Amino acid sequence: MKKIYLLLLPLFFTELIYAQNQPHLDIKNINAFLKIKPVKKQVVGEVELQFMLNQACDSIFLDAKNMEEVVLKTSKISVKTTSEKIWFYNDFKADSLYSIQFKYLAKPQQTLYFNNWDIPEKAQVFSQGQGKYTSHWLPSLDDMNDKIEFDLSFEAPREYTLISNGKLISKSVFEKVSRWTYDMQKPMSSYLVMVALGRFDFEKIQSKSGVPIYLYFAPRYHKLVEPTYRYTKEIFDFLESSIGVAYPWQNYKQVPVKDFLYAGMENTGATVFSEQFLTDSIGFIDQNYVNVNAHELAHQWFGNLITETSSTHHWLHEGFATYYALKAEREIFGDNYFFYSMYQTAERLSEASESGRGEALLNTKASSLTYYQKGAWALFFLENKLGESVFKKIVKSFLEKYAYQNVRTEDFIKVAEEISGKDLSGFEKKWLLANTFPSYEAMRLLSTIEFMQKYLALNALRELPLEQKVEDLKDALSAPVNDYLGQEAVIQLSLENIHSPVVVALLKMALKSESLLVKQSVALHIDKIPSTLKKEYEQLLHEKSYTTQEAALLNLWINFQSNRANYLELLKDKQGFYNKSLRHLWLGLHLATPAYKPENKTVIFQELNQYTNAIYDISIRRSAFSIIRQINLWSDESLLNLIKATQHYNYRFYSFARNMIKELAKNGALKKQINALSQQVEFRNKQFLKTILD
Ligand SMILES: [Zn+2]
Numbered sequence: 001m002k003k004i005y006l007l008l009l010p011l012f013f014t015e016l017i018y019a020q021n022q023p024h025l026d027i028k029n030i031n032a033f034l035k036i037k038p039v040k041k042q043v044v045g046e047v048e049l050q051f052m053l054n055q056a057c058d059s060i061f062l063d064a065k066n067m068e069e070v071v072l073k074t075s076k077i078s079v080k081t082t083s084e085k086i087w088f089y090n091d092f093k094a095d096s097l098y099s100i101q102f103k104y105l106a107k108p109q110q111t112l113y114f115n116n117w118d119i120p121e122k123a124q125v126f127s128q129g130q131g132k133y134t135s136h137w138l139p140s141l142d143d144m145n146d147k148i149e150f151d152l153s154f155e156a157p158r159e160y161t162l163i164s165n166g167k168l169i170s171k172s173v174f175e176k177v178s179r180w181t182y183d184m185q186k187p188m189s190s191y192l193v194m195v196a197l198g199r200f201d202f203e204k205i206q207s208k209s210g211v212p213i214y215l216y217f218a219p220r221y222h223k224l225v226e227p228t229y230r231y232t233k234e235i236f237d238f239l240e241s242s243i244g245v246a247y248p249w250q251n252y253k254q255v256p257v258k259d260f261l262y263a264g265m266e267n268t269g270a271t272v273f274s275e276q277f278l279t280d281s282i283g284f285i286d287q288n289y290v291n292v293n294a295h296e297l298a299h300q301w302f303g304n305l306i307t308e309t310s311s312t313h314h315w316l317h318e319g320f321a322t323y324y325a326l327k328a329e330r331e332i333f334g335d336n337y338f339f340y341s342m343y344q345t346a347e348r349l350s351e352a353s354e355s356g357r358g359e360a361l362l363n364t365k366a367s368s369l370t371y372y373q374k375g376a377w378a379l380f381f382l383e384n385k386l387g388e389s390v391f392k393k394i395v396k397s398f399l400e401k402y403a404y405q406n407v408r409t410e411d412f413i414k415v416a417e418e419i420s421g422k423d424l425s426g427f428e429k430k431w432l433l434a435n436t437f438p439s440y441e442a443m444r445l446l447s448t449i450e451f452m453q454k455y456l457a458l459n460a461l462r463e464l465p466l467e468q469k470v471e472d473l474k475d476a477l478s479a480p481v482n483d484y485l486g487q488e489a490v491i492q493l494s495l496e497n498i499h500s501p502v503v504v505a506l507l508k509m510a511l512k513s514e515s516l517l518v519k520q521s522v523a524l525h526i527d528k529i530p531s532t533l534k535k536e537y538e539q540l541l542h543e544k545s546y547t548t549q550e551a552a553l554l555n556l557w558i559n560f561q562s563n564r565a566n567y568l569e570l571l572k573d574k575q576g577f578y579n580k581s582l583r584h585l586w587l588g589l590h591l592a593t594p595a596y597k598p599e600n601k602t603v604i605f606q607e608l609n610q611y612t613n614a615i616y617d618i619s620i621r622r623s624a625f626s627i628i629r630q631i632n633l634w635s636d637e638s639l640l641n642l643i644k645a646t647q648h649y650n651y652r653f654y655s656f657a658r659n660m661i662k663e664l665a666k667n668g669a670l671k672k673q674i675n676a677l678s679q680q681v682e683f684r685n686k687q688f689l690k691t692i693l694d
Pocket residue numbers: 295299317318321
């Protein structure tokens with residue numbers, strides 16, 4: 001029966017990896033002094049480790065990847081360093097407190113990122129522990145199941161601000177360096193350790209309950225602080241009161257960094273997030289930090305205060321953070337926003353489920369759609385089934401019972417059953433264990449909401465001929481317009497004959513409406529513009545929305561050749577979102593409009609090229625590369641930057657760059673150009689190019 005063993009083996013391994021690998025060990029404290037050497041990309045550390053054992057043993061280890069020069073400072077103990085671990089040997093007894101001191105040198109290849117140290121105002125260091133392992137720069141435990149109190153001090157170049165978990169208790173400035181001492185009072189899993197270094201200022205606010213909240217920013221972005229961090233206090237106060245458990249850490253900090261790996265990461269008391277969420281007030285309308293802000297903050301309870309024992313229970317982090325973030329957004333953006341968001345994710349989950357791609361919530365290899373959205377849906381369903389106040393009691397008791405510990409799904413269910421007095425095995429089966437998504441239950445729940453009834457009724461008209469639904473569409477577009485009904489009406493109109501006078505008349509209603517989102521949906525969905533709609537459509541260029549302006553500019557430029565110069569002239573000073581996509585589109589269209597200011601073409605081309613440089617955030621570079629690809633104007637500079645981007649540490653960015661290079665190499669002339677440039681790049685770039693050029 002070999003086959004069965006083969007099938008069982010991977011599962012067995014997964015469980016093995018996640019079982020606590022030193023169950024007898026309890027690390028109490030890691031007290032470390034870390035010298036950050038950004039130019040050398042090194043960390044020199046001195047660590048004091050305190051631990052107890054519940055049974056005698058002859059060795060313990062810390063995870064420590066490729067540490068060099070490990071020197072023990074404690075006598076009677078011996079040490080052995082491997083590429084993965086530092087082992088300590090002694091005749092360790094049960095129930096006594098041990099302390100070990102040692103020094104090490106780390107040259108982290110991941111987890112700690114050193115960016116732009118050739119440009120002082122852009123220079124940054126930041127960590128990303130989850131999925132990357134803190135043990136690449138600080139000996140600790142990769143296993144989440146031993147929670148440790150980390151008290152970290154740092155030495156770093158004096159011109160920069162250093163941020164870490166806990167409370168800053170001292171800072172001393174020397175000739176070339178500053179020393180920063182942070183204190184934590186509660187234990188956490190090692191993946192939540194955080195450090196960031198760079199030119200940062202902060203604004204300090206305070207929650208209703210008195211928790212200090214620090215909003216960090218690079219000085220050059222000081223004008224973006226208010227719109228970027230808008231509603232932070234509201235979100236904090238809402239989460240504290242709706243979760244019912246006081247914020248569990250000494251303070252809360254948020255730090256935006258360039259070239260981050262994800263949207264945000266909820267390190268304990270110290271969230272790091274991507275600079276691409278920086279926004280001005282106009283950008284805020286279409287793309288803002290509110291959801292990520294609330295999501296990472298919710299993790300301070302769900303993930304950090306209580307932590308999964310293994311990835312089987314990952315939804316206890318992501319499902320809860322997603323659901324509570326949406327609840328916070330409901331407070332800010334209203335009920336319709338909330339229900340429409342739930343409806344959209346239900347649609348995505350149903351589609352996956354119906355096409356056989358459904359996944360159980362407790363599947364260790366599930367996608368983020370499952371952990372995040374199906375998890376949020378399970379909680380939304382449970383809250384509706386048990387009632388708001390019972391649900392709140394359950395969450396509160398669950399958090400209090402397991403505070404600073406590790407948890408499993410069955411722990412949550414047990415608390416929920418005890419408090420509700422209900423048997424939840426049906427819920428468990430349908431929402432946590434089944435691969436399918438319970439679409440029927442989800443839609444039944446949503447259709448109890450009056451707004452959703454109206455929306456679904458309008459949505460059901462999609463297949464109907466226009467003449468049978470003109471009045472319904474007119475209703476949807478009459479003042480006062482509901483954002484979601486109005487958008488649905490525009491989408492249905494976009495599927496009709498655009499030259500029909502009825503369609504044009506209805507689109508004019510949409511364009512005259514008060515709703516920014518309804519007008520935006522005209523820009524996004526109507527790309528063939530009848531001349532009878534031209535005048536009204538052109539007004540979209542003046543909308544206070546970068547998404548609208550961008551789509552309108554492109555569509556108008558394509559539809560009305562003789563007006564191209566006018567459109568470009570109108571938007572010549574706009575930058576758009578943080579990623580400059582509006583500016584990049586404008587630059588691209590400028591270059592594609594020979595008659596418009598021919599004397600400026602060289603400068604315009606240079607400007608577009610420079611945004612591909614590594615001094616810019618990956619979101620800016622990605623946008624610039626996309627426009628250059630569309631106008632197909634590659635310079636040696638932009639192409640070389642694209643080649644280098646194929647080796648970036650950010651998975652999504654290097655995948656994007658690799659795919660683009662592969663596509664470009666299909667063109668003979670570009671292939672030659674890439675080949676010539678391959679002489680100028682590092683070995684790993686060359687190796688990658690070899691795979692596509694040969
Ligand atoms: Zn999350």
